[in-house]
Amino acid sequence: MPFDPSSLKYDANGLIPAIAQDHATGEVLMMAWMNPESLLETLRTGQVTYWSRSRQALWAKGATSGHVQKLVELRIDCDRDCLLLLVDQAGPACHTNRRSCFYTALRDGEEVVILTPM
Amino acid sequence: MPFDPSSLKYDANGLIPAIAQDHATGEVLMMAWMNPESLLETLRTGQVTYWSRSRQALWAKGATSGHVQKLVELRIDCDRDCLLLLVDQAGPACHTNRRSCFYTALRDGEEVVILTPM
Numbered sequence: 001m002p003f004d005p006s007s008l009k010y011d012a013n014g015l016i017p018a019i020a021q022d023h024a025t026g027e028v029l030m031m032a033w034m035n036p037e038s039l040l041e042t043l044r045t046g047q048v049t050y051w052s053r054s055r056q057a058l059w060a061k062g063a064t065s066g067h068v069q070k071l072v073e074l075r076i077d078c079d080r081d082c083l084l085l086l087v088d089q090a091g092p093a094c095h096t097n098r099r100s101c102f103y104t105a106l107r108d109g110e111e112v113v114i115l116t117p118m
Numbered sequence: 119m120p121f122d123p124s125s126l127k128y129d130a131n132g133l134i135p136a137i138a139q140d141h142a143t144g145e146v147l148m149m150a151w152m153n154p155e156s157l158l159e160t161l162r163t164g165q166v167t168y169w170s171r172s173r174q175a176l177w178a179k180g181a182t183s184g185h186v187q188k189l190v191e192l193r194i195d196c197d198r199d200c201l202l203l204l205v206d207q208a209g210p211a212c213h214t215n216r217r218s219c220f221y222t223a224l225r226d227g228e229e230v231v232i233l234t235p236m
Contacts, residue, residue, distance in 0.1 A: 003224050019137055019146060026144025028137060031200045043224075076229070077219040078212050082149045084220040094196050101195040102202040106121050106161075111194070 005036045009081040015051060016083055020093060023072040023086035029093035030101040032059070034083065046071055048085055067091040092118045123154045127199040133169060134201055138211060141190040141204035147211035148219040150177070152201065164189055166203055185209040210236045 010016050015033040022029055032050040034042070038058055041049040045060075048069035052059035062068030070088040077084070094101040096117060103115035128134050133151040140147055150168040152160070156176055159167040166187035170177035180186030188206040195202070212219040214235060221233035 002227060003229055017135055017149060019149065021146055028139055028146065028202055031135060031137065031195065074224040075220040075232075076222040076224070077149065078214055078216075078221065079219070082219075084146055096196055098196075101197070101200075102193040103196065104194040106192040106194070109120060111121055114193075 005039050007080065008036075008039075008076070008083075009079065010035065011081075013053075015053070016081060018048075018050065018083040018085055020048065020069055020085045020087050020089070022089055024088075027100055028102060029069075029087070029089055029099070032061075039083075042071055042085075043074070048087060062090060065091075067093065069093070123157050125198065126154075126157075126194070126201075127197065128153065129199075131171075133171070134199060136166075136168065136201040136203055138166065138187060138203045138205050138207070140207055142206075145218055146220060147187075147205070147207055147217070150179075157201075160189055160203075161192070166205060180208060183209075185211065187211070 008016055014035050018034045019031050020029045035051045038049045038051045048061045048071055050059045068090050072088055073086040075084040092099050098115045098117055103113055105112050105114045126134055132153050135149055136152045137149050138147045153169045156167045156169045166179045166189055168177045186208050190206055191204040193202040210217050216233045216235055221231055223230050223232045
Protein backbone atom coordinates (compact mmCIF):
# COMPACT_ATOMS: atom_id res chain seq x y z
CA MET A 1 0.00 0.00 0.00
CA PRO A 2 1.17 3.55 -0.62
CA PHE A 3 2.92 5.06 2.37
CA ASP A 4 0.94 7.51 4.50
CA PRO A 5 2.97 9.26 7.24
CA SER A 6 -0.25 9.91 9.17
CA SER A 7 -0.65 6.14 9.56
CA LEU A 8 2.30 6.08 11.97
CA LYS A 9 1.83 6.37 15.72
CA TYR A 10 3.23 9.54 17.21
CA ASP A 11 3.67 10.18 20.94
CA ALA A 12 1.95 12.81 23.07
CA ASN A 13 4.34 15.40 21.60
CA GLY A 14 3.54 14.36 18.04
CA LEU A 15 6.93 12.68 17.61
CA ILE A 16 8.24 9.26 16.62
CA PRO A 17 11.73 7.93 17.45
CA ALA A 18 14.01 7.34 14.46
CA ILE A 19 17.12 5.15 14.68
CA ALA A 20 19.85 5.86 12.14
CA GLN A 21 21.93 2.86 11.09
CA ASP A 22 24.84 2.76 8.67
CA HIS A 23 23.41 0.91 5.67
CA ALA A 24 26.73 -0.73 4.84
CA THR A 25 28.26 -1.64 8.21
CA GLY A 26 25.13 -2.00 10.36
CA GLU A 27 26.56 0.37 12.97
CA VAL A 28 23.85 2.16 14.93
CA LEU A 29 24.78 5.83 14.63
CA MET A 30 22.20 7.80 16.62
CA MET A 31 18.59 8.07 17.67
CA ALA A 32 16.57 11.23 17.21
CA TRP A 33 12.96 12.25 16.66
CA MET A 34 10.72 13.00 13.72
CA ASN A 35 7.31 14.55 13.24
CA PRO A 36 5.28 14.09 10.05
CA GLU A 37 6.75 17.26 8.53
CA SER A 38 10.37 16.15 9.07
CA LEU A 39 9.59 12.71 7.68
CA LEU A 40 8.01 14.19 4.56
CA GLU A 41 11.01 16.49 4.16
CA THR A 42 13.32 13.48 4.49
CA LEU A 43 11.43 11.58 1.81
CA ARG A 44 11.23 14.62 -0.45
CA THR A 45 14.94 15.48 -0.29
CA GLY A 46 16.48 12.04 0.26
CA GLN A 47 18.47 13.49 3.14
CA VAL A 48 17.46 12.96 6.75
CA THR A 49 15.68 15.79 8.55
CA TYR A 50 14.77 15.31 12.20
CA TRP A 51 12.72 17.42 14.58
CA SER A 52 14.84 19.20 17.16
CA ARG A 53 13.08 19.02 20.53
CA SER A 54 15.38 21.63 22.04
CA ARG A 55 14.94 24.14 19.22
CA GLN A 56 11.39 23.07 18.34
CA ALA A 57 12.29 23.29 14.69
CA LEU A 58 13.14 21.13 11.71
CA TRP A 59 16.74 19.86 11.94
CA ALA A 60 18.25 19.08 8.57
CA LYS A 61 21.04 16.81 9.78
CA GLY A 62 24.42 18.10 8.62
CA ALA A 63 23.08 21.38 7.20
CA THR A 64 25.80 23.32 9.02
CA SER A 65 28.39 20.60 9.71
CA GLY A 66 28.18 18.90 6.33
CA HIS A 67 27.68 15.58 8.12
CA VAL A 68 24.55 14.75 6.18
CA GLN A 69 22.69 11.47 6.18
CA LYS A 70 21.53 10.25 2.81
CA LEU A 71 18.49 8.05 3.24
CA VAL A 72 19.00 4.63 1.73
CA GLU A 73 15.87 2.96 3.10
CA LEU A 74 13.12 3.72 5.61
CA ARG A 75 11.82 0.87 7.74
CA ILE A 76 8.84 0.83 10.09
CA ASP A 77 8.37 -1.38 13.11
CA CYS A 78 5.46 -3.71 13.89
CA ASP A 79 3.71 -1.20 16.15
CA ARG A 80 4.30 1.65 13.68
CA ASP A 81 5.70 3.73 16.53
CA CYS A 82 9.41 3.59 15.68
CA LEU A 83 11.43 4.16 12.50
CA LEU A 84 14.70 2.65 11.34
CA LEU A 85 16.64 4.78 8.86
CA LEU A 86 19.30 3.02 6.82
CA VAL A 87 21.64 5.84 5.90
CA ASP A 88 24.80 6.76 4.09
CA GLN A 89 26.47 8.93 6.75
CA ALA A 90 28.99 11.58 5.70
CA GLY A 91 31.65 11.73 8.41
CA PRO A 92 30.69 11.58 12.07
CA ALA A 93 27.05 11.27 13.13
CA CYS A 94 27.74 12.58 16.63
CA HIS A 95 28.23 16.22 17.61
CA THR A 96 31.39 15.07 19.45
CA ASN A 97 32.82 14.18 16.02
CA ARG A 98 32.60 10.48 16.72
CA ARG A 99 31.16 8.19 14.10
CA SER A 100 28.36 7.05 16.44
CA CYS A 101 26.67 8.68 19.43
CA PHE A 102 26.84 5.32 21.23
CA TYR A 103 30.51 5.60 22.14
CA THR A 104 30.22 4.72 25.81
CA ALA A 105 30.09 1.05 26.83
CA LEU A 106 29.52 -0.53 30.21
CA ARG A 107 32.28 -3.06 30.80
CA ASP A 108 32.95 -4.75 34.14
CA GLY A 109 30.63 -2.26 35.82
CA GLU A 110 32.55 0.76 34.53
CA GLU A 111 31.79 3.19 31.75
CA VAL A 112 34.41 3.03 29.01
CA VAL A 113 34.74 5.33 25.99
CA ILE A 114 35.15 3.05 22.98
CA LEU A 115 35.27 5.52 20.07
CA THR A 116 37.59 8.43 19.47
CA PRO A 117 36.67 11.57 17.52
CA MET A 118 37.28 11.29 13.78
CA MET B 119 33.65 5.74 36.38
CA PRO B 120 31.28 3.24 37.97
CA PHE B 121 27.92 3.12 36.27
CA ASP B 122 25.04 4.89 37.98
CA PRO B 123 21.60 4.37 36.32
CA SER B 124 20.35 7.58 37.93
CA SER B 125 22.92 9.48 35.84
CA LEU B 126 20.89 8.74 32.70
CA LYS B 127 18.28 11.12 31.39
CA TYR B 128 14.74 9.80 31.56
CA ASP B 129 11.74 11.37 29.86
CA ALA B 130 8.66 12.89 31.51
CA ASN B 131 7.37 9.36 32.10
CA GLY B 132 10.63 8.28 33.73
CA LEU B 133 11.60 6.16 30.72
CA ILE B 134 14.55 5.89 28.35
CA PRO B 135 14.44 4.31 24.87
CA ALA B 136 16.49 1.15 24.43
CA ILE B 137 17.46 -0.19 21.01
CA ALA B 138 18.20 -3.91 20.82
CA GLN B 139 20.78 -4.92 18.21
CA ASP B 140 22.01 -8.41 17.38
CA HIS B 141 25.57 -8.41 18.68
CA ALA B 142 26.80 -10.73 15.92
CA THR B 143 24.99 -9.56 12.79
CA GLY B 144 24.31 -5.92 13.64
CA GLU B 145 20.63 -6.33 12.80
CA VAL B 146 18.43 -3.88 14.69
CA LEU B 147 15.81 -6.07 16.33
CA MET B 148 13.45 -3.76 18.22
CA MET B 149 13.11 -0.62 20.29
CA ALA B 150 11.42 -0.59 23.67
CA TRP B 151 11.61 1.37 26.91
CA MET B 152 13.36 1.03 30.25
CA ASN B 153 13.09 2.67 33.62
CA PRO B 154 15.87 2.50 36.24
CA GLU B 155 14.32 -0.61 37.79
CA SER B 156 14.22 -2.53 34.51
CA LEU B 157 17.77 -1.50 33.71
CA LEU B 158 19.02 -2.69 37.09
CA GLU B 159 17.13 -5.96 36.62
CA THR B 160 18.75 -6.35 33.18
CA LEU B 161 22.21 -5.82 34.62
CA ARG B 162 21.52 -8.10 37.60
CA THR B 163 20.21 -11.02 35.54
CA GLY B 164 22.11 -10.55 32.29
CA GLN B 165 18.82 -10.88 30.41
CA VAL B 166 16.99 -7.88 29.06
CA THR B 167 14.00 -6.59 31.02
CA TYR B 168 12.06 -3.63 29.61
CA TRP B 169 9.26 -1.54 31.04
CA SER B 170 5.91 -2.27 29.43
CA ARG B 171 4.08 1.01 28.89
CA SER B 172 0.79 -0.77 28.13
CA ARG B 173 0.91 -2.98 31.22
CA GLN B 174 2.83 -0.49 33.39
CA ALA B 175 4.97 -3.34 34.66
CA LEU B 176 8.40 -4.87 34.25
CA TRP B 177 8.59 -6.89 31.04
CA ALA B 178 11.16 -9.65 31.19
CA LYS B 179 11.60 -10.16 27.45
CA GLY B 180 10.90 -13.77 26.51
CA ALA B 181 9.65 -14.82 29.95
CA THR B 182 6.61 -16.47 28.41
CA SER B 183 7.74 -16.98 24.78
CA GLY B 184 11.26 -18.15 25.55
CA HIS B 185 12.56 -15.52 23.13
CA VAL B 186 14.95 -14.04 25.66
CA GLN B 187 17.63 -11.47 24.99
CA LYS B 188 20.95 -12.14 26.69
CA LEU B 189 22.73 -8.84 27.23
CA VAL B 190 26.17 -8.83 25.63
CA GLU B 191 26.96 -5.15 26.10
CA LEU B 192 25.17 -1.98 27.17
CA ARG B 193 26.04 1.26 25.37
CA ILE B 194 24.97 4.80 26.22
CA ASP B 195 24.66 7.70 23.81
CA CYS B 196 26.29 11.13 24.03
CA ASP B 197 23.22 12.77 25.56
CA ARG B 198 22.69 9.88 28.00
CA ASP B 199 19.07 9.74 26.90
CA CYS B 200 19.16 6.59 24.75
CA LEU B 201 20.52 3.06 25.26
CA LEU B 202 21.89 0.56 22.76
CA LEU B 203 21.68 -3.05 23.88
CA LEU B 204 23.90 -5.53 22.08
CA VAL B 205 22.09 -8.80 22.59
CA ASP B 206 22.15 -12.49 21.88
CA GLN B 207 18.53 -12.98 20.75
CA ALA B 208 16.89 -16.40 21.10
CA GLY B 209 14.55 -16.85 18.13
CA PRO B 210 12.40 -13.97 16.94
CA ALA B 211 12.48 -10.60 18.67
CA CYS B 212 9.09 -9.57 17.30
CA HIS B 213 5.72 -10.71 18.59
CA THR B 214 4.83 -11.53 14.96
CA ASN B 215 7.53 -14.24 15.12
CA ARG B 216 9.82 -12.30 12.82
CA ARG B 217 13.46 -11.91 13.69
CA SER B 218 13.17 -8.10 13.80
CA CYS B 219 10.27 -5.74 14.44
CA PHE B 220 11.49 -3.60 11.51
CA TYR B 221 10.10 -5.86 8.81
CA THR B 222 8.36 -3.20 6.74
CA ALA B 223 10.37 -1.18 4.24
CA LEU B 224 9.37 1.75 2.10
CA ARG B 225 10.40 1.02 -1.48
CA ASP B 226 9.31 3.07 -4.48
CA GLY B 227 6.74 4.80 -2.31
CA GLU B 228 5.08 1.55 -1.24
CA GLU B 229 5.27 -0.38 1.99
CA VAL B 230 6.81 -3.82 1.48
CA VAL B 231 7.09 -6.65 4.01
CA ILE B 232 10.69 -7.84 3.87
CA LEU B 233 10.80 -10.50 6.59
CA THR B 234 8.72 -13.63 7.00
CA PRO B 235 7.86 -15.22 10.35
CA MET B 236 10.45 -17.73 11.57
